[in-house]
Amino acid sequence: MRKLLTALGLFSLCALAVAADAVGATEKQATNWHAIIMFCIFVALTMGITYWAASRTKSTSDFYTAGGGITGFQNGLAIAGDYMSAATLLGLTAMVYTSGYDGYIYMLCFFAGWPIILFLMAERLRNLGKFTFSDITAYRLDQGRVRTMAAISSRTVVCFYLIAQMVGAGQLIKLLFGLDYNVAIFVVGILMMVYVTFGGMVATTWVQIIKAVMLLSGGTLVMLLAMNEFGFSYEKMVDQAMSVHKLGERMMHPGSLLADPITAISLGLGLMFGTAGLPHILMRFFTVTDAKEARKSVLYASGFVAYFFNVIFFMGLAAIIIVGQNPEYFEGGDISSKLIGGGNMVAMHLAKAVGGNMLLGFLAAVAFATILAVVSGLALAGASAISHDIYARVIKKGTASEASEIRVSRIATIILGFVAIVLGIMFEKMNIAFMVGLAFGVAAAANFPVLILSMYWKGLTTRGALWGGYGGLVSAVCFVLFSKSVWVDVLGNAAPLFPYTQPALFAMPIAFFLAWFGSTTDSSARGKSEIEAFDDQYVRAQTGYGAAGAAKH
Amino acid sequence: MSSAMYERMRDNPKFQELVNKRGRFAWTLAAIVLTLFYGFVLIVAFAPESLGNPIAEGSRWTVGVTLELFLFVFFWVTTVIYVRRANTEFDTLSQEIVRDAWKEEK
Numbered sequence: 001m002r003k004l005l006t007a008l009g010l011f012s013l014c015a016l017a018v019a020a021d022a023v024g025a026t027e028k029q030a031t032n033w034h035a036i037i038m039f040c041i042f043v044a045l046t047m048g049i050t051y052w053a054a055s056r057t058k059s060t061s062d063f064y065t066a067g068g069g070i071t072g073f074q075n076g077l078a079i080a081g082d083y084m085s086a087a088t089l090l091g092l093t094a095m096v097y098t099s100g101y102d103g104y105i106y107m108l109c110f111f112a113g114w115p116i117i118l119f120l121m122a123e124r125l126r127n128l129g130k131f132t133f134s135d136i137t138a139y140r141l142d143q144g145r146v147r148t149m150a151a152i153s154s155r156t157v158v159c160f161y162l163i164a165q166m167v168g169a170g171q172l173i174k175l176l177f178g179l180d181y182n183v184a185i186f187v188v189g190i191l192m193m194v195y196v197t198f199g200g201m202v203a204t205t206w207v208q209i210i211k212a213v214m215l216l217s218g219g220t221l222v223m224l225l226a227m228n229e230f231g232f233s234y235e236k237m238v239d240q241a242m243s244v245h246k247l248g249e250r251m252m253h254p255g256s257l258l259a260d261p262i263t264a265i266s267l268g269l270g271l272m273f274g275t276a277g278l279p280h281i282l283m284r285f286f287t288v289t290d291a292k293e294a295r296k297s298v299l300y301a302s303g304f305v306a307y308f309f310n311v312i313f314f315m316g317l318a319a320i321i322i323v324g325q326n327p328e329y330f331e332g333g334d335i336s337s338k339l340i341g342g343g344n345m346v347a348m349h350l351a352k353a354v355g356g357n358m359l360l361g362f363l364a365a366v367a368f369a370t371i372l373a374v375v376s377g378l379a380l381a382g383a384s385a386i387s388h389d390i391y392a393r394v395i396k397k398g399t400a401s402e403a404s405e406i407r408v409s410r411i412a413t414i415i416l417g418f419v420a421i422v423l424g425i426m427f428e429k430m431n432i433a434f435m436v437g438l439a440f441g442v443a444a445a446a447n448f449p450v451l452i453l454s455m456y457w458k459g460l461t462t463r464g465a466l467w468g469g470y471g472g473l474v475s476a477v478c479f480v481l482f483s484k485s486v487w488v489d490v491l492g493n494a495a496p497l498f499p500y501t502q503p504a505l506f507a508m509p510i511a512f513f514l515a516w517f518g519s520t521t522d523s524s525a526r527g528k529s530e531i532e533a534f535d536d537q538y539v540r541a542q543t544g545y546g547a548a549g550a551a552k553h
Numbered sequence: 554m555s556s557a558m559y560e561r562m563r564d565n566p567k568f569q570e571l572v573n574k575r576g577r578f579a580w581t582l583a584a585i586v587l588t589l590f591y592g593f594v595l596i597v598a599f600a601p602e603s604l605g606n607p608i609a610e611g612s613r614w615t616v617g618v619t620l621e622l623f624l625f626v627f628f629w630v631t632t633v634i635y636v637r638r639a640n641t642e643f644d645t646l647s648q649e650i651v652r653d654a655w656k657e658e659k
Contacts, residue, residue, distance in 0.1 A: 101604070101605075101615070101617055101618065104617075104618065104621055105597055105617075105621070108590075108593070108621050108624060108625065109594075111625060111628065112586065112590040112624075112628060114628070114632065115582070115583070115586045115628050115629075115631050115632050115635075116583055116586060116587070118632050118635055118636070119579040119580070119582050119583040119586075119635055120579060120580075120583055123639070234613065234614070235612070235613040235614070238613040239613055242613075249605075250605070252605055252615045252617070252618065253601060253602065253604065253605030253615075253617075254597050254601035254604055254605070254617065255601075260598075261598030261599055262598075264594060264597045264598040265594055265595070265598050268590070268591065268594035268597075272590065291644070292639075292640050292644055295635070295636045295639055295640060296636060296640070298632060298636075299632050299633060299636045302628070302629055302632050303629055303632075306625045306626075306628070306629050309625070310622070310625060535559070535563065536556055536559040538563075539559040539562050539563050539568070540559065542568070542571060542572055542575075542647065543562060543568075543571075543647045543650055543651055544647065544651075545558065545559070545562065545651045545654075546558075546559075
């Protein structure tokens with residue numbers, strides 16, 4: 001296995017190098033060797049970590065949760081890393097660049113879920129869960145059916161989120177290497193498969209931590225250099241930005257992205273409760289030793305996230321003048337035409353403008369690392385939903401050996417990798433921050449209601465959980481499918497069947513109602529015993545007695 | 554995990570104390586965050602113009618940006634407040650509950 005890993009690692013390095021060579025001839029822009037070298041250093045470093053992690057990944061607990069031995073601070077960085085994806089760095093900078101203040105509103109919506117997760121969920125998640133969040137929803141309910149439902153909705157969220165990450169990756173590498181978009185997607189997909197299949201959660205966590213540190217420092221540096229051009233004066237920067245921005249003074253008003261109240265409220269709901277329903281984030285709560293560390297994780301994670309969002313806001317504003325007024329960054333050298341590399345490349349152009357090729361190379365390596373790390377976390381969450389929930393618990397009913405469960409998980413990772421590649425190619429033209437918004441909407445409607453009810457509401461029965469879970473999932477997916485972004489923009493129909501772009505406001509009440517209705521009308525004996533089982537679950541949730549402990553190494 | 558252990562813990566008056574104290578504390582903080590956040594969202598939804606006004610005549614700091622910056626900081630401060638109390642007072646209490654239940658078992 002180790003030989004195979006080394007071979008694969010070398011293969012991907014070679015692929016990168018060859019690709020970089022091949023590009024020189026076709027691209028007008030000079031190949032950026034700084035970026036390529038830093039890419040390669042990162043890949044080599046993370047391959048080393050994966051190699052080390054592979055030797056420590058023996059049990060299912062190692063594979064899914066790094067043996068439960070991650071500290072609160074490490075996990076906080078890793079959660080922040082999971083959360084600050086390429087969509088955050090590229091998509092939100094671009095959103096501030098094009099829409100001004102709207103981007104900042106988006107960021108607060110992304111952030112506001114964290115305190116709520118801490119107050120209402122973090123310790124119960126840690127006290128009740130083991131590997132996946134379905135461990136909690138299925139705690140006192142019918143294992144087979146509830147886990148199947150949770151696994152399906154997990155994978156739906158993972159797929160939406162993967163699209164956003166893959167599209168970001170493709171565009172980024174295309175710009176830097178001049179690589180064909182499709183080839184770039186393959187490189188990311190294959191590297192991700194290597195990390196997750198061999199290194200499991202140990203490798204994924206460390207890739208995430210390294211990347212979070214790189215992202216925080218890289219972003220801060222770009223922001224400081226950019227602010228320096230305005231003498232560190234926010235007022236001066238905004239003043240200049242308003243004078244050149246196409247929206248003018250309106251730039252600092254809530255605007256087109258949140259044109260109507262329904263969209264604004266729906267977005268707020270979706271982003272806040274979606275955070276609390278993302279499988280790859282929830283999974284991170286099982287990697288720490290106890291509830292105390294779980295709380296600390298959120299404390300650190302939310303601090304880093306809040307800080308970084310503000311950095312992004314300043315970067316986006318600065319880019320309006322520094323990038324937006326420089327013909328060098330536009331196709332054909334005309335600032336009224338398209339940005340080179342597409343709208344999501346604002347952050348990269350800004351790095352080049354303030355710090356030259358060296359900083360561009362660094363930030364590009366950071367963005368690449370970000371994508372790989374987030375994609376790996378997603379793949380692990382998606383794969384564990386298949387191997388732990390479906391294979392080990394539903395098909396084998398808890399009799400599967402650890403070795404076979406890990407094997408299934410690895411196969412599932414590889415399949416997911418290919419799915420990600422295909423989806424990435426299909427959705428090339430989407431705005432990636434927007435795709436993430438959709439993933440959150442589905443997470444908020446399909447995962448969150450059943451999860452929170454299973455922890456807080458005694459009356460939830462299997463029937464209610466299934467109705468609520470499937471109801472939320474189907475309605476959220478349909479609302480997205482029939483909205484303008486898919487029905488019109490992707491499928492080419494004339495008019496959307498559902499007038500709003502954000503599903504949460506409509507799909508969440510449907511899920512809660514169905515869960516309530518399904519449970520209260522459930523008079524089966526099974527339902528009664530499930531309600532009685534809540535009392536013991538409640539004590540465990542409160543005290544942590546009986547919680548899955550950290551594996552000893 | 555024996556159900557008897559859970560029953561003993563549940564009957565311990567300290568358990569009710571923990572549940573009540575922590576519940577009240579967590580829900581109060583959650584209510585504050587939710588009210589502020591959705592209050593903000595409602596302003597965005599129904600009175601977006603008010604967010605674009607400057608905080609003072611001639612200033613480039615708008616009400617919206619200033620308010621949001623405050624919310625970012627304030628929300629994080631609430632997490633600090635919760636973690637400090639939960640990791641000391643509440644955790645001690647819950648450890649005592651588990652210890653008491655073990656003592657009875659013996």
